[in-house]
Amino acid sequence: MRRIVLAIAAMFVAGVASAQVQFGGGQISGSLESTSIYYMNDKKLGETPEDRFGSNNYLKLDYASGRFSAGVQVNAFLPVLQGYEDLATGHKFYLASKYVQWQDKNFELYVGDIFDQLGNGLVFRSFEDRQLGLNNSLEGIRGVYNFGQYVSVKGLYGRPRLYTDYADAWVRAADVSLSVADMINWESGLLSLEGSYVNRNQSLTLDPMLDLNSMGLSNPNLNMYSGRVNLGWNGLSLRGEYVAKGKDLAAAATKAVKGNAMLAELGYNYKNFTFMGTFRQLDNMETRLSLYDTGVGNTLNYLPALTRQYTYMLANLNPYQVNAQGEIGGQADVCYSLRNEDDRYRYWNFHVNYSLFYTLNKAQSHTGNRERLWQDFNFDVERQWNKQLKTIFLYSFQEWNPTHGMKHRTYVSNVFVGDVTYKFDRKKSLRVEAQYLWSNEYEGDWVAGLVEFSLAPQWSFFLSDMYNIDDTKHNEGKSKNYFNGGFSYTHDRTRIQLSYGRNRAGYVCSGGVCRYSPAYTGFNLVLTSSF
Numbered sequence: 001m002r003r004i005v006l007a008i009a010a011m012f013v014a015g016v017a018s019a020q021v022q023f024g025g026g027q028i029s030g031s032l033e034s035t036s037i038y039y040m041n042d043k044k045l046g047e048t049p050e051d052r053f054g055s056n057n058y059l060k061l062d063y064a065s066g067r068f069s070a071g072v073q074v075n076a077f078l079p080v081l082q083g084y085e086d087l088a089t090g091h092k093f094y095l096a097s098k099y100v101q102w103q104d105k106n107f108e109l110y111v112g113d114i115f116d117q118l119g120n121g122l123v124f125r126s127f128e129d130r131q132l133g134l135n136n137s138l139e140g141i142r143g144v145y146n147f148g149q150y151v152s153v154k155g156l157y158g159r160p161r162l163y164t165d166y167a168d169a170w171v172r173a174a175d176v177s178l179s180v181a182d183m184i185n186w187e188s189g190l191l192s193l194e195g196s197y198v199n200r201n202q203s204l205t206l207d208p209m210l211d212l213n214s215m216g217l218s219n220p221n222l223n224m225y226s227g228r229v230n231l232g233w234n235g236l237s238l239r240g241e242y243v244a245k246g247k248d249l250a251a252a253a254t255k256a257v258k259g260n261a262m263l264a265e266l267g268y269n270y271k272n273f274t275f276m277g278t279f280r281q282l283d284n285m286e287t288r289l290s291l292y293d294t295g296v297g298n299t300l301n302y303l304p305a306l307t308r309q310y311t312y313m314l315a316n317l318n319p320y321q322v323n324a325q326g327e328i329g330g331q332a333d334v335c336y337s338l339r340n341e342d343d344r345y346r347y348w349n350f351h352v353n354y355s356l357f358y359t360l361n362k363a364q365s366h367t368g369n370r371e372r373l374w375q376d377f378n379f380d381v382e383r384q385w386n387k388q389l390k391t392i393f394l395y396s397f398q399e400w401n402p403t404h405g406m407k408h409r410t411y412v413s414n415v416f417v418g419d420v421t422y423k424f425d426r427k428k429s430l431r432v433e434a435q436y437l438w439s440n441e442y443e444g445d446w447v448a449g450l451v452e453f454s455l456a457p458q459w460s461f462f463l464s465d466m467y468n469i470d471d472t473k474h475n476e477g478k479s480k481n482y483f484n485g486g487f488s489y490t491h492d493r494t495r496i497q498l499s500y501g502r503n504r505a506g507y508v509c510s511g512g513v514c515r516y517s518p519a520y521t522g523f524n525l526v527l528t529s530s531f
Contacts, residue, residue, distance in 0.1 A: 021531070026065025031530040033058045033130060037081055042502065042521035044480050052522075054081035058096070058130060067104060073097040075164075083508075083517040084133040086295045087163050094164050097128075097137055108144040113137040114156055118175045118196040121302030122243045122261050122285065123224040126160065131510045134297045136289060137161045138171055152177040160289040163297050167290040169202035171300065189233035196226040200287070200300060207292050215249055216256035217291075222248050224287070237267040243285070250286040250325060251294045259284030272337040278306050279330035283360055286324035296515045304512025306331050307355040307376055308396075313448045313466050314437040315396050315415045319509050320374045323404055326360030327373060349382040359405035371405040374398075380417075392419035402442075411442040427456045435466070444470030461487045462499075486524070494529040 021028040036055040055078040062071035075096040077088045099112025115137055117125040128135040140158015147153075154175040159166045174197045181191040200222040204212045223246045231238040245259035262281045268274070287300040303322050308331070310316040333353050340346035357373040365371045378396035385391070394417040399410050416436045423429040430453050437446035448466030463485040471480060486499025505519035 026063055026068075028061065028063050029531060030059070030061040032060075032527070034525075034527040035081065035130075036525045037520070037522045039082070039520050039522040045502070045519045045521060049082060051079055054079055056081050056084065056130070056133070068100075068102055070100040071098070082520055083515065086297065087133050092164060096135060096161075096164075106146040106148075108142075110142040110144075111140075113139050113161065114142050114158060116142065116154075116156065117302065118154075118173060118198065119194060119226050119228050120239075120241055120263055122241060122263065123196055123198045123226045123245075123287075123301055124171075124173050125300075125302035127302070129510050129513065131508065132296060132513060132515045134299075134513070134515075135161055135163075136297060136299060139166060140171075149182045150179055160300065162289050162293060163295075167202075167298075168206055168292070169200055169290055171198065171200050171289075173198045190230065191232075192230045194226075194228040194230070196224075196228075198224045198226075198300075200289075202291060204291075210292065212249065212256075212291065215254060217247060217249050219247065222246050222287070235269040237265070237269075239263075239265040245285065245287070248284070248287060249291055250284065251288065251298075253325075257284050261285050272339065274335040275333070277330065277332045280306055281328045281360065282322070282324055283326050284324075296513070302513075305509075305514075306512070307357075307374065308353045308378060309509065309512060310396075312394065312415075312417050312419075312433065312435060313450075313464070314435045314446050315378075315394070315398075315417065316509070317437065317446065317506065318398070318400055318411075318413070319507050319514055320355075320357070320376075320400065321404065321507070321514060322512075323357075323359065323364070323373055326364055327357050328360045328370075329355070329357030329374070331355035343386075345384055345387040347384050350379070351382075352379045354378075364405050365408070366406060367408050369408075371401060371408060372399065372410055373401050373405050375400075378415075388423045390421045393417070394419070412439060413442075414438045429454045429456070433464075443468055458490050459487065460490075464501075466504075493531060495527070497524070497526040499524045 034055065034057045036053070039049055039052045039054070057076040057078065058073065060071065060073040063069065073096045075094055077092045079091050080088045097113035099110060101108070101110045115126050115128065117127070126136050126138045128137065138156060138158040138160050140156060142154070142156035144152065144154045155173070157170070157172040159170050161167070175194070177192055177194045179192050181189055201220055204217060204220050225244045226241060228241040229239070241263045243261040247256045247258055249256045260283050264279045265277070267276045282303065285301065285303060288298050289300050290298060303324050305320045305322050307320045331354060334351070336350045338348040353376070355374065355376045358370045359365055359373060360370070362368045376396060376398045378394065380392060380394040382392045383390065394415070396415040398413045398415065401410050403409060414437070416438070418434045419431070421429060421431040433450040435448040439445060446466060446468050448464070450462065450464040452460065452462040454460045465481050465483040467481045482502050482504045484499055484501030484503070486497060488495060488497035500523050502521040503517070503519060506517065507514040508517045
């Protein structure tokens with residue numbers, strides 16, 4: 001009963017939060033996000049958890065008045081959802097973030113829990129991703145000063161958040177950006193030079209059972225340095241970054257080693273044509289907030305997968321996992337659009353993407369050679385036929401290594417997707433997906449489909465299913481379907497989604513970072529609101 005009351009109260013708060021609130025000459029704004037699941041008994045998936053209810057809730061309030069702003073965020077796990085057990089045990093309420101900020105034209109002072117990124121995030125990124133259960137904000141102080149348009153200097157210091165508490169470490173960082181283009185009055189282009197320094201300080205004797213000195217880690221200070229260059233001119237863009245990292249100990253390592261990283265991006269845009277190419281090399285770049293903990297949230301830097309991020313079910317069945325111990329590779333994107341000058345509802349969009357990654361070091365594989373970690377060649381064609389009809393066709397050839405490069409073994413999948421959207425009028429539309437995964441390896445062939453009917457701007461109904469064809473054959477037609485169905489309702493700035501389905505165990509990814517999620521069957525209630 002208590003959980004039902006809490007859920008109703010949350011929905012009531014979200015429902016009334018529909019207008020701006022003025023207070024003391026300033027303005028209060030906020031948001032509420034709640035994801036709740038009631039887990040059902042499902043013999044095909046195994047045991048049902050003892051606590052059949054889970055709920056992750058986030059309430060954020062901000063106040064702004066002129067150059068001053070402040071805010072807080074409160075999280076509540078009632079209890080935490082399956083797959084997020086590293087966040088909390090049992091029922092947990094806690095203050096997840098707080099801040100006060102003063103921002104002038106050339107000056108900024110921020111005290112509280114800091115969300116920031118230096119460069120491309122290779123040395124430091126503090127951010128929140130609720131889908132991943134990740135919040136590694138830095139509780140401390142940040143100052144920024146801009147010397148006109150030429151130089152920007154930033155410094156920050158604090159202790160990083162580790163799940164619902166703070167890590168037993170301190171982080172300090174500095175960043176400087178120099179606009180060369182403004183200094184030489186180059187108005188037709190952009191040229192900047194940037195650099196960062198990050199230090200993590202942590203005692204090496206907090207755990208008497210862990211002798212870090214015998215693993216080659218004798219200095220409590222980890223230092224990382226980053227140098228960057230950014231160039232833009234006439235549709236051409238070029239970015240590069242190099243990182244040098246001192247001795248550090250990865251989660252699964254037995255010896256501390258130095259690390260480095262290289263990142264290069266080349267882009268070109270001309271009329272309806274766009275090209276983007278990215279190269280990255282990582283060598284021992286896993287950087288933890290705390291040497292005494294593990295998990296997705298225990299990370300100081302940002303190392304996303306530089307591969308295409310899919311939204312289609314079968315194309316995202318086995319996403320790429322970054323090998324921070326050592327990987328080398330990249331991806332390329334080519335986009336081209338054909339537009340009808342007389343009818344804006346008629347056009348073609350063509351997109352080709354290719355990504356390829358290998359292990360970097362000989363010690364990463366039993367063969368002593370570089371092993372292929374990932375390969376994905378894909379293309380999609382989007383056609384807007386008229387005002388009512390749009391179609392998309394996608395093909396993806398994926399090759400992935402199930403041992404992360406330790407063994408000379410890869411699996412190959414061919415994914416075909418057809419996506420059709422038909423608009424009956426300005427409010428009613430129907431979207432249908434048909435997907436097929438063909439493979440002679442791993443789990444064999446899969447099939448999936450989705451139907452979505454929308455009544456804009458309030459209602460949306462959906463039904464999807466996917467199952468393994470080979471599993472159906474081997475079990476006398478008794479397929480384990482992963483079905484899902486439900487609806488969503490939107491009113492002003494509040495959205496409620498209710499669904500029921502069976503979810504396959506696998507990785508849930510956001511922005512190229514993934515968290516493993518166990519299989520479950522249940523009712524899902526998602527509530528988001530802002531004011």
